[in-house]
Amino acid sequence: MDELVSIWANPTGRVGLIIVVTLSICAIFAPILAPYQPSAINVPIRFSPPSTTHWLGTDQLGRDLFSRVLYGARIALGVSVAITILALIVGALLGIAAAYAPPLIERAILIVFDLVSSYPTVILALAFVAVLGPGVTNLIVVVTVVFVPQFGRVARAQALALRHRSFLEAEVILGASPTRVLFHYLLPNILGPLIVLASMNVPSVITLEAGLSFLGLGVRPPLASWGSMLYDGFINLNQAPWPVVISAGALSLATLGFTLFGEALQAAFDPQRGGNR
């Protein structure tokens, strides 16, 4: 809660928080808020400009863009948050395992991290999707793999720093079981930096998801994803500019909001490092 208060006190953080909350409401209540079905096709009114009946106009199949933007928020936020949480959990477990494992296993885990990060993120994601095929599940798996090493490295460094602190050693001597040490003492103490890292990663994950969907390798039609909406608008650019402007706007607003939010959260957790803005 303290963190939320200090984000609110920070002017850019406040903007970020408002954008994030608004988008989350759009995503959660999309079925109630949307005036039309997102995939309802109505070809006679294709490419109609924004009007009172279709607030943001329609796309190349006459689908209501406002409804699609709302449902797109579901995909963008749902998929990105799922990926970030998964990457955090897997990364934290691997990182802690590396910190406590015998040197050989530690080395092996670190080498895997190094190899994954020896690929540029987009290229690794492309290579994985190439073999696994497109789709939401594969998208989640692939992007999670790409982001695991960052969490793993931070978790390992944190766990190593805590390992010989006296309160932890005391618990071990007093006979606390390894699971108790892990869940009661280790995780709560390393969670802060991991959450900050997660919030800084959300915009990159949203971008990567939208990018892969833009290339037709992520979310498949008829699901509404901002990335695939952008692609649809792009190939029909000479027919109508607004589908592109609207999906680009939604995407940029989301990445801007989460970036501002993440930076304010970092400043709240770590005033010294966050102060350089």
Next chain:
Amino acid sequence: MVRYALWQLASLVAVLVGATAILVLLTNLIPGDAASVLLGSRATPDAVAALRQSMGLDLPAYERVARFLWNAAHGDLGTDVISGRPVTGTVLRAIPSTLMLAFGAILVAIGLGVPLGVQAAAKPGGLVDRSTAFLAVGLISTPSFVIAILLLLVFSVQLGWTPVLGGGEGEGFWSQLHHLVLPVIAVSFGWIGYIARQVRSSLLDVLGQSYIKTARAYGLPDKTVLYKYALKVAIIPVISILGVGVGDLIGKSVFVETIFGRPGLGALINSALRDRNYPVVQAGVFVVVFLYVFTNAMVDLLYAWLDPRIRERFFRRGDH
């Protein structure tokens, strides 16, 4: 320095071998297998077996990795399964276009980012500083493909100032440069913001140090202190982010080249992926990873050469 360089070279080779292993073994994850996916469901078992053999899929994994590396070292990156031609030529022809884009973007990002950062650090909390901070977040957070499409919409479709498609191949230098303008802006956008921020924060660190105060106390003009004394030291951390930046630039080039129809590496990988032309994907990704790992090692060396403390720290830790 020589010892440090040798260590870097050894780890470069190790990473490259490991990355290639992942790349080659990835084809094992293809549901079914690469050969039957390529030939489709109506192919005869004989045809599938023949293609498997010519792609080397019947060999054990380690032998495929070794063979790929051996051939790559001899300049052979495999055979295009669709056209039957060697992949090496295709990939080599795609490299210059991507390098032009990447270098152009780095030049623009440094050319605009460094002065912005210096101006912001010169008066912290001033108007330039605050607007730069705001601008930087906007530049960093907006995805490159969004910028690319919006630029295309405004400057090519609406205003007609810049060409819509292609890289201006075979049309002379000026035409190529003209085709390069929008892609370079799209790719460099985020980096302008990133570099401006990095320069600002490292410059503020340096400006607080006593040798700067001494220089000021001697009555040297602000400009001399800022550019001649402070920036020289403050620029070092910026170099290190360029290494990571190259990977990001290559990733962005996939989108930007596809959007602008430029014949580069990113577009090549993307279109080969669609055709399930795995050897081309493999070769393209290999070259990308090679370029990425190589530039990172170069940046590391440059960094260690500029700042001897890094070399010492590296050897003092003992492991690695």
